[in-house]
Amino acid sequence: MDKSKMTEMFFGPNHPGVPGNYGINYFYEGDTVVSAEPNPGHLHRGFEKLMEEREWIKNTPLVCRICVMEPDINEMVYAMGFEAIGKIDIPKRATYIRSIILELARIQAHIFSIGGNCGAIGLYTAMQWGVLTRDYILDLFEEITGGRVYHIYIRPGGVRHDIEDVTLQKILDLLNDLENNRMPEFQKLIFENPIAQKRWKNTAILNQEDALSLGVTGPALRATGLVHDVRKLMPYAAYEQVDFKVPSGQDGDAWTRLKLKKDEIFQSINIIRQLINNIPDGPVSLNLGNALKYKIPNGEAYVKIESSRGEYGYYIVSDGGLKPYRVHVRGTSTPLGLYGVESLLPGCRIEDVPIWAHSLGICPPEFDR
């Protein structure tokens, strides 16, 4: 490969087209990328070392800052790992409330991601609509938990406090407004727009054998034809008591992935309505004693859940003491952000690189930790 005929480009951390503080260095010739390599590490805070120095309960406000777009999934996986090693069963009303919070977080992450994808091709009206609609859901979170972005609501043993019936009715009103008034406008502006369709069809293609050998999960894998979802493979919380479908597509390009995100929003609205209609009464958390002296026996666990972009897992090791011995975080976009840049990006055109990065769901703080 003769590097003297090629130009080097730093698609670097200070750029409006890259999703977060992350860089890609690549060589190009003419209009096409020839070789690329990732430049991560700008957001590294040393979480795994910090978690070994604090007690079990003091890690709960720290863990939600690992992934900034959807902080609830981190609290959920940490609590699930703690309860799996300690063999603790939580009350039934707490599992229903946890599922409602996780589905609301999935809806707001999908809306933000559709808006971000439209901003990458120049459709700025849809970006403003996306950020505004997500703000109404953040107002609901502020009523339930007390904070707009970082909630610190799910903790080992259940949730922090109860939801009242007035708030449950407000959730149902907002979902009705979303389904009847706002999603049809998104449909007309984005998905029936001939310019956007021409820009997204047959761009940033990912085929099935590449996806399986890399370890990709979530909408990027379901757009190639397989129907794999952690909520059906290893059920957790209250997902065995509700009835829902998992959408999938055939082509594997950016257009199919965005249509899947829109279909999943409608399925989530359906799930929340079933959960609110059948929610049981009872306590919302277990009393595990003095919070600063939580202890669980010797053991290990690898637990995972389905976030809006794919499988998210933690590996926790405990040695019977007051602090965790080792916590390892496996973010969703680790294979795509690191090895995917080296093996999948050559062959792409320069103007399609932001579409590749945004539609596959690369979130840098997950693999920088």
Place this chain on the structure above:
Amino acid sequence: MRSENELIKLLNRDLNLLSFKKLRKQNISIRFENEELVSGLNYLKSQNYIHLATISCVDWIEDNQFELIYQLFSYEDKISLSVKTRINRKTSKFVTIKNLWGVAKYYERDIHDFFGIKFTGNDNMDELILENWNEIPPMRKDFKTRQYVDKKYDWRQYHGQE
């Protein structure tokens, strides 16, 4: 689709396991010697365990050993399998598996950055996440964070505090 007990019987018959344990529903862990690990992973990949989630590492400083854990998953059996092995802490060397799964190159480079383990066969071991780091690798248990921070950075002084 196999259940957990059928899978344990099959692995005991075909492979040379050191130990196995059923942790909970849909979660099993097995342990190998160092030389048997790569052929064991090859056999498991042919039995439909094609999804490599991640490679983790734990520092057992009292036993003087590092432990490497490979997390596998099968979409047909729906069982999550943790494959473990232990290596010596002083020499800290192992072989690479980049011929089975290409993505393992970057997981091994990350472990080299934080624990200092060398993987023979993987020729790119540059710094990935840290930059210009010249102390012992930070995730080892004998690296004290509080002493390092007190030496390198200064704390803010407030009025009324000396």
Place this chain on the structure above:
Amino acid sequence: MNNKYESNKWQEVINWVQTRSLFMLHYCTGCGAIELPPTMTSRYDMSRFGIGPAATPRQADILLITGYLSTKTLRRVIYTYEQMQNPKFVMGFGSCTINGGMYWDSYNTIKQLDKYIPVDLYIAGCMPRPEAILEGFLKLKEKIETGSADGYKRYNKEYEKYKKNQEKVLGEVKRRQ
């Protein structure tokens, strides 16, 4: 700045004009950047005060440090700050710039922003709400109009002290314009 125009009337007119058109560099350095899209779009509109985003540091006035800084990012922020033209202003966002915040005992983040580049204004919170960000911008406009936002003059006068602090944390920092 040109010494001919140091007399009071000219400086007042220039300050008045400058506060009504400020450009903010669009560089999301940390986790506090998630509250910037709601501030810039139509709900808590920021452009009614005359503030808009700019893509390159050569044409920007304000540098917004949103949250913590790792040592890898600090090197790039110093290069960016030295590429901006005078007069320029820096705002620290959140509690991680004041005393280290949530990651106070981490081996990779800095504890005080004030030692490495000069700061004009801090906004408290973890993370600050959009209404708090707008109030911070209005206070910065008052400071510019009265002439007391002079971080860039301090950087030129005390350059050796800042350089010594930067090299203690980062090793060698190559200067290139």
